[in-house]
Amino acid sequence: xxxxxxxxxxxxxxxxxxxxxxxxxxxxxxxxxxxxxxxxxxxxxxxxxxxxxxxxxxxxxxxxxxxxxxxxxxxxxxxxxxxxxxxxxxxxxxxxxxxxxxxxxxxxxxxxxxxxxxxxxxxxxxxxxxxxxxxxxxxxxxxxxxxxxxxxxxxxxxxxxxxxxxxxxxxxxxxxxxxxxxxxxxxxxxxxxxxxxxxxxxxxxxxxxxxxxxxxxxxxxxxxxxxxxxxxxxxxxxxxxxxxxxxxxxxxxxxxxxxxxxxxxxxxxxxxxxxxxxxxxxxxxxxxxxx
Numbered sequence: 001x002x003x004x005x006x007x008x009x010x011x012x013x014x015x016x017x018x019x020x021x022x023x024x025x026x027x028x029x030x031x032x033x034x035x036x037x038x039x040x041x042x043x044x045x046x047x048x049x050x051x052x053x054x055x056x057x058x059x060x061x062x063x064x065x066x067x068x069x070x071x072x073x074x075x076x077x078x079x080x081x082x083x084x085x086x087x088x089x090x091x092x093x094x095x096x097x098x099x100x101x102x103x104x105x106x107x108x109x110x111x112x113x114x115x116x117x118x119x120x121x122x123x124x125x126x127x128x129x130x131x132x133x134x135x136x137x138x139x140x141x142x143x144x145x146x147x148x149x150x151x152x153x154x155x156x157x158x159x160x161x162x163x164x165x166x167x168x169x170x171x172x173x174x175x176x177x178x179x180x181x182x183x184x185x186x187x188x189x190x191x192x193x194x195x196x197x198x199x200x201x202x203x204x205x206x207x208x209x210x211x212x213x214x215x216x217x218x219x220x221x222x223x224x225x226x227x228x229x230x231x232x233x234x235x236x237x238x239x240x241x242x243x244x245x246x247x248x249x250x251x252x253x254x255x256x257x258x259x260x261x262x263x264x265x266x267x268x269x270x271x272x273x274x275x276x277x278x279x280x281x282x283x284x285x286x287x288x289x290x291x
Contacts, residue, residue: 016142016171020224023240024146024169029124031220033148033165034062035083037074043083045165046070048147048219050245051112053125054268054278058117060086061264062218063247064093064108078165079119086116094267104185106247107218107259109268132241133262133282135191135223137174143193145170145256147219147246149211168211170195171224175255183253189263191221191244193256213249213256220245221258 030051035043046069049062060077076083093108112120152166175192183192200210221244244258262282269275 016225020144020169020171023144023222023224024167027144027146027220027222027240028167029121030126031146031148031167032060032120033078033153033215034066034218035076035078036070037076037087043076045148045150045153045215047215047217048246049077050218050220050242051120051125052127052131052242053122054128054275057272057275058112058120058122058125059109059268060112061107061109061245063245064106065247066218067091067093067108077120080121080124081119084116084119086110086112089113092267092271094263104183104190104247104257105259105263107245107264107267109264126242128279130239130241131261131265131280132223132243133260133265133280135241135243135260137187137191139173142171142173142224143191143243144222144224144240145172145193145216145219145246145258146222147213147216149213150215151211153215168213168216170200170210172256175253179253179255183250183255183257185257189260191258191260193221193258194254195249195256196254197251213246216246216256217248218245 032049032051033045034047034049036046038044047063047066049060052059052061074085074087076085078084089110089112091108091110094105146167146169148165149168152168172193172195175194177187179192180187180190195210195213197210197212200208220242222240222242224240242261244260245264246256246258248257250257265279265282269279
């Protein structure tokens with residue numbers, strides 16, 4: 001019986017797709033949809049967030065511009081069984097500190113109180129050893145983004161405040177250094193990833209149009225693998241680390257913009273100095289914070 005010989009690139013592409021989906025499934029519990037209350041007090045998805053834990057502290061990290069969309073209405077985060085009301089929690093917003101990156105330092109975080117942890121699932125929060133504040137982007141690396149596009153999340157059980165959130169995982173490579181310069185941002189504070197909405201390739205090599213990424217802001221960016229290393233990188237035991245938080249999708253430049261987790265960690269430590277030594281320490285610039 002004749003067997004078709006598949007090109008190496010096809011085999012590699014399928015392995016990458018399978019690995020990406022497997023990693024996304026594993027990490028999904030730590031990425032949560034964020035909602036606001038609509039005029040009829042029903043949740044409306046506005047973005048995504050990542051939950052992490054440090055010692056006995058539990059945090060939600062998201063994009064700061066989502067707070068502008070609240071319009072004084074309630075704020076909710078997707079829990080294990082229903083949406084969880086976090087309205088009234090102190091939100092820490094990061095701003096630039098002479099970095100020259102205009103308004104691109106765009107993240108916020110809040111400490112999750114003890115009484116909400118069971119609803120969110122304590123075991124779902126990322127521990128410090130799954131965070132890398134000193135990642136260096138090279139072209140051979142591939143990253144995974146994970147969040148909740150608004151276009152995929154329309155269904156809501158208004159009576160029970162229950163939702164069936166649908167995530168979107170996407171793997172990509174770092175963008176060219178020239179795009180950083182064109183956007184006026186730094187590799188130290190940000191990570192740019194290629195994203196051509198009209199030309200997304202799946203594991204079979206087929207090209208299709210990806211969903212709009214509105215709603216992905218606040219989602220996470222993880223290391224996926226390094227093409228320069230052996231195929232053993234696809235091992236299920238590999239530890240994929242959080243390196244950034246999505247803050248923007250630039251349709252014209254065809255890139256996803258993420259603020260590096262190093263900036264977030266620096267801001268958390270500035271607010272909680274007792275956590276020095278409990279989080280992996282960044283070697284990059286800092287951001288000032290305000291509440």
